[in-house]
Amino acid sequence: xxxxxxxxxxxxxxxxxxxxxxxxxxxxxxxxxxxxxxxxxxxxxxxxxxxxxxxxxxxxxxxxxxxxxxxxxxxxxxxxxxxxxxxxxxxxxxxxxxxxxxxxxxxxxxxxxxxxxxxxxxxxxxxxxxxxxxxxxxxxxxxxxxxxxxxxxxxxxxxxxxxxxxxxxxxxxxxxxxxxxxxxxxxxxxxxxxxxxxxxxxxxxxxxxxxxxxxxxxxxxxxxxxxxxxxxxxxxxxxxxxxxxxxxxxxxxxxxxxxxxxxxxxxxxxxxxxxxxxxxxxxxxxxxxxxxxxxxxxxxxxxxxxxxxxxxxxxxxxxxxxxxxxxxxxxxxxxxxxxxxxxxxxxxxxxxxxxxxxxxxxxxxxxxxxxxxxxxxxxxxxxxxxxxxxxxxxxxxxxxxxxxxxxxxxxxxxxxxxxxxxxxxxxxxxx
Amino acid sequence: xxxxxxxxxxxxxxxxxxxxxxxxxxxxxxxxxxxxxxxxxxxxxxxxxxxxxxxxxxxxxxxxxxxxxxxxxxxxxxxxxxxxxxxxxxxxxxxxxxxxxxxxxxxxxxxxxxxxxxxxxxxxxxxxxxxxxxxxxxxxxxxxxxxxxxxxxxxxxxxxxxxxxxxxxxxxxxxxxxxxxxxxxxxxxxxxxxxxxxxxxxxxxxxxxxxxxxxxxxxxxxxxxxxxxxxxxxxxxxxxxxxxxxxxxxxxxxxxxxxxxxxxxxxxxxxxxxxxxxxxxxxxxxxxxxxxxxxxxxxxxxxxxxxxx
Numbered sequence: 124x125x126x127x128x129x130x131x132x133x134x135x136x137x138x139x140x141x142x143x144x145x146x147x148x149x150x151x152x153x154x155x156x157x158x159x160x161x162x163x164x165x166x167x168x169x170x171x172x173x174x175x176x177x178x179x180x181x182x183x184x185x186x187x188x189x190x191x192x193x194x195x196x197x198x199x200x201x202x203x204x205x206x207x208x209x210x211x212x213x214x215x216x217x218x219x220x221x222x223x224x225x226x227x228x229x230x231x232x233x234x235x236x237x238x239x240x241x242x243x244x245x246x247x248x249x250x251x252x253x254x255x256x257x258x259x260x261x262x263x264x265x266x267x268x269x270x271x272x273x274x275x276x277x278x279x280x281x282x283x284x285x286x287x288x289x290x291x292x293x294x295x296x297x298x299x300x301x302x303x304x305x306x307x308x309x310x311x312x313x314x315x316x317x318x319x320x321x322x323x324x325x326x327x328x329x330x331x332x333x334x335x336x337x338x339x340x341x342x343x344x345x346x347x348x349x350x351x352x353x354x355x356x357x358x359x360x361x362x363x364x365x366x367x368x369x370x371x372x373x374x375x376x377x378x379x380x381x382x383x384x385x386x387x388x389x390x391x392x393x394x395x396x397x398x399x400x401x402x403x404x405x406x407x408x409x410x411x412x413x414x415x416x417x418x419x420x421x422x423x424x425x426x427x428x429x430x431x432x433x434x435x436x437x438x439x440x441x442x443x444x445x446x447x448x449x450x451x452x453x454x455x456x457x458x459x460x461x462x463x464x465x466x467x468x469x470x471x472x473x474x475x476x477x478x479x480x481x482x483x484x485x486x487x488x489x490x491x492x493x494x495x496x497x498x499x500x501x502x503x504x505x506x507x508x509x510x511x512x513x514x515x516x517x518x519x520x521x522x523x524x525x526x527x528x529x530x531x532x533x534x535x536x537x538x539x540x541x542x543x544x545x546x547x548x549x550x551x552x553x554x
Numbered sequence: 555x556x557x558x559x560x561x562x563x564x565x566x567x568x569x570x571x572x573x574x575x576x577x578x579x580x581x582x583x584x585x586x587x588x589x590x591x592x593x594x595x596x597x598x599x600x601x602x603x604x605x606x607x608x609x610x611x612x613x614x615x616x617x618x619x620x621x622x623x624x625x626x627x628x629x630x631x632x633x634x635x636x637x638x639x640x641x642x643x644x645x646x647x648x649x650x651x652x653x654x655x656x657x658x659x660x661x662x663x664x665x666x667x668x669x670x671x672x673x674x675x676x677x678x679x680x681x682x683x684x685x686x687x688x689x690x691x692x693x694x695x696x697x698x699x700x701x702x703x704x705x706x707x708x709x710x711x712x713x714x715x716x717x718x719x720x721x722x723x724x725x726x727x728x729x730x731x732x733x734x735x736x737x738x739x740x741x742x743x744x745x746x747x748x749x750x751x752x753x754x755x756x757x758x759x760x761x762x763x764x765x766x767x768x769x770x771x772x773x774x775x776x777x778x779x780x781x782x783x784x785x786x787x788x789x790x791x792x793x794x795x796x797x798x799x800x801x802x803x804x805x806x807x808x809x810x811x812x813x814x815x816x817x818x819x820x821x822x823x824x825x826x827x828x829x830x831x832x833x834x835x836x837x838x839x840x841x842x843x844x845x846x847x848x849x850x851x852x853x854x855x856x857x858x859x860x861x862x863x
Binding site for chain 2: 259264265266267268269270271291292295296298299301302
């Protein structure tokens with residue numbers, strides 16, 4: 124559970140400070156006064172001061188995490204998640220900033236809708252940045268008022284959930300967004316190639332008799348989007364990439380073009396299609412978890428820096444949405460609370476990635492994609508701090524879920540690395 | 555007289571011809587302001603006005619120019635002609651030509667139609683707008699209006715705002731302004747701007763306030779509302795807010811700028827009524843200058859060289 128304290132002066136003592144912006148790592152102290160970083164150094168004396176001292180020995184002290192891909196379901200499906208419950212799920216995972224997708228009901232496709240999200244989240248304990256829809260009604264036909272939406276607080280644009288099928292429309296959207304200097308984030312899946320597939324097309328899908336979703340459905344559209352973005356010099360962000368083919372395409376295009384960015388989700392790094400063997404609907408997700416080689420390519424891609432960041436694609440669903448047949452179950456899983464323990468286990472503990480590098484993928488890199496402030500440990504900066512134990516082994520259970528929904532394939536799994544404390548929006552949280 | 559036999563477009567039009575037309579336009583403007591408003595310089599000449607596309611201003615302007623010059627003019631519009639019966643452009647035109655005409659004014663929805671016409675007839679062809687290609691007489695009347703206001707064109711800073719990509723007016727204006735030594739910046743939503751600005755020798759920006767603070771004159775183009783449904787602009791509201799010549803924007807400027815619009819205007823979209831009707835707007839001067847410019851063009855292309863104005 125989560126405990127909140129509002130406190131004026133907090134001293135985080137003797138932690139291992141990893142600043143992913145300056146790339147400095149040292150053992151030291153951070154002082155937060157009135158919600159701002161007021162001092163950071165090897166040792167800050169506390170004798171005779173009215174500081175609340177938090178012992179961070181053995182813990183890593185770093186920037187608050189930033190998730191650029193989450194679904195908070197408000198407005199419309201407040202039974203699954205609200206902006207408020209989503210905020211606490213985020214805090215549980217060490218996230219102080221979250222960008223929320225537009226596929227709510229109604230869809231976030233006008234400046235008025237953006238304004239609603241911004242004003243509704245202003246008092247919440249994390250920063251919520253709405254991503255606006257690219258097309259009105261997510262229909263992929265008419266552009267939304269992106270200029271006015273940006274003025275009202277839209278941070279980027281995405282029809283996530285509905286791949287943009289029409290190449291001419293995608294071209295116009297990428298062109299229009301050039302005026303805003305923000306990325307178009309496309310959910311790349313060719314609907315016809317996807318062919319109603321419910322899991323990765325593989326031996327497992329054949330054996331289970333489930334309809335397969337070929338990795339080509341993603342790769343074909345990724346290739347189209349990369350070509351368009353490159354020729355237009357537009358910002359493109361590839362959402363939740365899942366296949367080796369996509370990683371290979373990124374290698375080819377990213378070298379020449381810094382405007383192209385991408386993300387990978389924890390579940391695509393953690394699971395493979397074979398894990399679906401008992402028709403476990405908590406693993407039903409779009410795009411699907413893929414094969415061994417795809418997972419391996421994604422791990423290599425995030426390690427090498429080819430993939431910019433980790434994003435949860437936190438997608439809450441009710442029990443009844445998932446307690447059904449695999450065909451009928453909804454796509455998606457929650458991901459905020461389990462994120463760090465999962466990716467730290469897979470990437471750092473099992474695949475030799477450095478912890479520093481992993482932290483970049485959760486902090487400075489996603490913020491860079493979204494043009495957010497990245498130098499969070501500079502003096503005077505609004506404090507966003509996440510403190511975790513990088514080595515704690517724990518089993519993820521319902522008790523750790525702060526989301527309104529509990530559709531997670533990580534339930535019962537052992538994770539490594541656990542968030543302990545967070546400072547966000549002038550509040551101190553103990554997880 | 556002119557080096558050119560026709561006026562098809564300004565891209566390849568000799569600058570000497572362009573200057574001659576502009577200068578002569580001022581003489582016709584003087585005549586238009588006399589009591590008789592006439593200069594019978596094209597008596598016995600026959601001009602056919604062929605409008606395959608709708609037009610109010612341009613059609614009336616040409617008819618009036620022909621009448622003021624004493625030419626015989628015939629009007630032809632596609633909606634009431636054999637074009638409806640399936641006759642080709644070539645046959646339509648050659649039939650008209652065989653009736654002995656000296657000049658043809660053509661507006662057509664397809665780019666290149668005016669040039670095509672020169673292959674079929676001997677008389678002078680004047681392009682009154684061919685698709686998204688050129689609208690040279692509009693650009694000439696714009697040049698006349700600018701020169702009338704500033705006494706020169708060279709060195710002036712002119713902004714053009716709107717659908718630059720699909721506008722024949724923008725294209726002809728850019729060619730004319732560049733030929734005459736003006737600096738040009740175009741502004742509009744990125745989906746309606748050309749990607750070959752460098753080749754045209756112009757600059758591009760998405761920031762209207764920047765253009766307005768920089769320019770001496772601004773030409774607002776009509777935004778075709780059907781573009782909205784082709785995914786090029788999201789709404790009238792967003793267009794008006796970001797690319798409209800709003801009263802608020804114009805009144806914030808530190809210096810006066812000349813406001814132009816080729817018409818027909820979408821008041822409240824690309825231009826506010828208060829701006830269109832303000833003292834800085836020369837939109838109605840453009841209309842009168844249109845008649846003078848077209849008289850000048852008709853006279854210089856169809857008239858005899860020794861006629862004194």
